[in-house]
Amino acid sequence: MQIKKNKTPSKIPVADRSKNYTFFENVWDVVRQIPEGRVTTYGAIANYLGTKSSARMVGYAMNSSFGIMPKVPAQRVVNRNGMLSGKAHFATPTLMEELLKKEGIQVEDDKIVNFTKVFWDPNIELL
DNA sequence: AGTATGACTCATT
């Protein structure tokens, strides 16, 4: 029984490689706690994790979140304007919007309607 | 090993 060493793990989205994915895992952890029907932003998550200016890394974490378990509802993370900036990275360009609508969030023109009302801030709600 | 590039956001022009 030998363990395979994969030289090109880049396509493998799973986190259990011997790398420092702690930040990503923290991000995923927060995202998993977003209630259905609510959304949050990259910046809010970054801020909650104490790395206020690492919103970009949150987006990166989402990019790496496809296929990991437990499932990460990446569709509930949008940019600070409530726009579905990550929709292009889903399996299909419309999947993100479809998922959100299915959860009761209205999306119009790649933007979340009533964004301020469905906005879920981990800094407040997840104290 | 150095450069480029982002699912971002904020401050400065």
Added chain:
DNA sequence: AAATGAGCCATAC
């Protein structure tokens, strides 16, 4: 108000 620069730091090449 729109454009630009900077900070962030893991990946890709």
